[in-house]
Each structure stands twice: as C-alpha cells, then as structure tokens.
Amino acid sequence: MSARTVLQEADIARALTRIAHEILESNRGAEGIVLLGIPTRGVTLADRLGPVISGIADTEIPVGSLDITLFRDDLSKHPTRSPKRTEIPDGGIDGKTVVLVDDVLFSGRSIRAALDAIQSIGRPAVVRLAILVDRGHRELPIRPDFVGKNIPSASSERVNVRLKELDGVDEVTIES
Numbered sequence: 001m002s003a004r005t006v007l008q009e010a011d012i013a014r015a016l017t018r019i020a021h022e023i024l025e026s027n028r029g030a031e032g033i034v035l036l037g038i039p040t041r042g043v044t045l046a047d048r049l050g051p052v053i054s055g056i057a058d059t060e061i062p063v064g065s066l067d068i069t070l071f072r073d074d075l076s077k078h079p080t081r082s083p084k085r086t087e088i089p090d091g092g093i094d095g096k097t098v099v100l101v102d103d104v105l106f107s108g109r110s111i112r113a114a115l116d117a118i119q120s121i122g123r124p125a126v127v128r129l130a131i132l133v134d135r136g137h138r139e140l141p142i143r144p145d146f147v148g149k150n151i152p153s154a155s156s157e158r159v160n161v162r163l164k165e166l167d168g169v170d171e172v173t174i175e176s
Contacts, residue, residue, distance in 0.1 A: 007172035015148030030057035039084040042102035062089030071113035108142035
C-alpha cells in the first residue's frame with residue numbers, strides 16, 4: 001500500500017485560516033457562532049478553528065464537541081466503540097449558528113448522524129458544515145459550506161488526517 005501526502009502542516013493551517021474567514025463572512029460577524037467538533041479529529045480541528053476565528057473577530061467563540069456514535073446507521077456493521085463525551089458550550093445551541101467541524105467528508109452518513117444528534121440537544125437557527133477534506137463519494141445529499149481542500153479520490157483509497165495533538169504530525173495522506 002502506497003501513501004502520498006496531499007496536505008502538510010502549513011497547508012492545514014492555511015485552510016483553517018481561510019475557513020475561519022469564510023465562516024465570519026457567511027455569518028456577517030462572530031455573533032451567535034458555536035463550533036461543534038465531531039470526534040475524534042473534528043474536535044481537534046474545532047479547537048484550532050475557534051481561536052483563529054476569535055483572533056480575527058476579536059471575540060471569544062464557544063467550542064464544543066458532539067458525539068454521534070449512538071446516532072450512526074452502521075452500528076451493526078462496525079465494532080461497537082465507546083461513545084465520546086458531548087460538550088455543549090455554556091449558552092447552548094438554541095438560536096445559534098452551529099458550525100459542525102469534521103476532518104473528512106466521504107459518504108455524508110456521519111454528518112446525517114450529527115444532524116440527528118443536534119436535534120436531540122437543541123434547536124439552532126442554522127447549522128453549517130466545515131470540513132478539512134472533501135473527498136466526494138456522497139451517499140446522502142449533504143454538502144459542506146466550508147472546505148479546506150477538495151481531494152478527489154477513488155472510493156477504494158483511504159484518506160488519513162493526522163494532527164499533532166493526536167498523531168504527532170499535521171498531514172493528510174491518501175493510501176491506495
């Protein structure tokens with residue numbers, strides 16, 4: 001199996017900065033924005049994105065995490081994994097602009113599960129989707145609002161996002 005690097009540390013940082021600007025522009029400012037990362041790497045990316053947006057807008061952006069494990073439609077196909085913790089920032093999500101943050105968008109099923117999870121905890125005014133890598137191959141009509149990089153790939157290939165906080169390195173590779 002061969003792997004090629006498609007994003008490196010500087011590329012990821014640049015993508016997050018661009019996404020931060022796009023979120024602020026789309027929302028016409030920082031008011032009411034709540035970032036919710038989807039475990040595992042989406043939480044790390046949300047934790048990075050929040051301070052970037054805060055730095056640009058000069059205001060604190062609430063960041064939390066949203067576990068989708070119990071809302072997945074493939075629990076019978078995959079080994080059971082223990083649910084992660086959902087952490088909703090103070091002030092909740094009702095009436096807010098929730099930006100879901102994840103590392104890779106593939107079939108769209110994880111995002112569908114995330115939308116179900118959000119409905120179980122509140123009623124945001126708007127839900128947006130920020131993705132580091134959109135690799136295509138959607139099975140559901142879900143489209144990201146903010147994309148770090150579109151990386152066309154074969155459905156048989158594997159896209160790996162590695163982040164310093166979890167893996168010791170920032171990079172995105174494709175294995176074929």
